[in-house]
Amino acid sequence: MTHLLTTGWALALAVTPEPVLPELREGLDPDSVTPGLLGFLVIFGAVLACIPLFRSMTGKLRKVEHTARVQAELEAAEGPDAGSPQPGGSD
Numbered sequence: 001m002t003h004l005l006t007t008g009w010a011l012a013l014a015v016t017p018e019p020v021l022p023e024l025r026e027g028l029d030p031d032s033v034t035p036g037l038l039g040f041l042v043i044f045g046a047v048l049a050c051i052p053l054f055r056s057m058t059g060k061l062r063k064v065e066h067t068a069r070v071q072a073e074l075e076a077a078e079g080p081d082a083g084s085p086q087p088g089g090s091d
Contacts, residue, residue, distance in 0.1 A: 024030060 024033065
């Protein structure tokens with residue numbers, strides 16, 4: 001079984017073609033090309049935009065957890081049969 005898995009991976013790797021890289025301008029080294037200042041500023045802006053979203057989401061999740069905890073405590077204090085309808089009672 002292990003031999004089949006190894007052979008399958010070797011076959012998959014052998015069939016996978018090399019990625020085609022776009023042609024760079026003359027004199028540019030593919031290892032030294034970077035996103036530059038614009039790329040940094042875009043990522044930095046995205047991070048700054050996400051921080052308030054994450055803080056808001058955290059607050060809302062805490063509120064939901066607190067509400068669920070309070071509701072569970074109220075149901076436990078009322079007793080096990082408080083939420084079920086009484087036999088013979090009107091709904």
